[in-house]
Amino acid sequence: MSRAGLDKNPREVAAMFDGVARRYDLTNTVLSFGQDRRWRNVTRRVLAPKRDEKVLDLAAGSGVSTVEFARSGAYCVAADFSLGMLSVGKARGVPMVAADALRLPFADGAFDAVTISFGLRNLVDTGAGLREMLRVVRPGGRLVVCEFSTPTWQPFRTVYMNYLMRALPPIARAVSSNPDAYVYLAESIRSWPDQRKLGELIAESGWTDVTWRNLTSGAVAVHSALKPR
Template sequence: MPRASLDKDPHEVAAMFDGVASGYDRANSFMTFGFDRRWRTTTARVLDAKPGEKVLDLAAGTGVSTVEYARGGAWCLAADFSVGMLKAGLHRKVPMVAADAMCLPFADNSFDAVTISLALRNFVDTKGALAEILRVVKPGGRLVICEVSTPTFAPIRFLHRRFLLKMLTWVGSRTSSNPEAYSYLAESMLAWPDQRTLGEIIASAGWTEVEWLNLTFGVVAIHRAAKPL
């Protein structure tokens, strides 16, 4: 079965996630020791989606995050490049659409907010995707990104970098039909920029009011930004 490389060819990434879709949510919870649920809850609070709003949950996978964001009454759409991931989430009661983050099939100014959870690092062009997302968000609308980041406490940062690849490879070998996919996930985490650098990339794509919140000692961070009026 395929695994993507750090070149992040979109077809390789989609094929890789298609191959692990059936067990992805279970493996994700296992390898994060259940923290993924806490991260989703906090992301939902930061997003603060309200009734009457339209929210795009981009790279939503099976839609587990979309369900969380829709609890407040907003209309939330799950979009993903991996059709296999969407099919694995068809039992969830949220609308779904196959979509490429680099060329979104939506009109300008369509959404009040866009959110991405633990998936931005899989996009082939981070700044390009952020600029395309900006296009479909209404003026004054918001962007909320939950993504892996750099632990702020030096001992945790050392352990995180030293053992992450080994741990995810071990998890993948026991929970997935494609263990090599988890090697890619670990490599993509280790190659991902820190909090400030990602904030600068977001700002360079045209977003304003960029700020971030560290979770779990900075292992994950939530970045929030707004589209200029």
């Protein structure tokens, strides 16, 4: 099985996620000490999907988050470029589409909201992905990004960064179907911009009213923004 590099070649990233698909959700729960459920709940509350709205859940993996969003009565579409991930989630009962985040197969303004959780970091061109999300959302529509970030308290930041590089790979070897992929995970988190820099990138991509909320002392951040009317 493969792991991607920090050049984030799309073929390598897709193959890597195909390799971790079978036990991906379980591995995430173990590695996050169960915090992944809380992160999804907060993301859902920030997104606030409404009945009959159309919501795009991008980099949705097996559709765990899509199912939660759909409980609101919104029409939620799970999109991912890993066929392995989509295959694992095919029984979840939500629409699933194989899609490249940089060339989405949807019309302009097709959705009321778009959300991406722990997937923006994997795009080869973050700005292009954010602009493509902007394209498929209607004027006044919403963006919510849940992504790993930079802990705000220095002592915790030190412990956290050491955990990523030292403890995470051995734990992944015990529970993941492709533990080498989690070496990439650790490296990509360490190289990812902090909360403010990501907020600036979102704004530069055309979104307005950018705000964020720190979770788990900033190890994860939920950014939200609006498309100009």
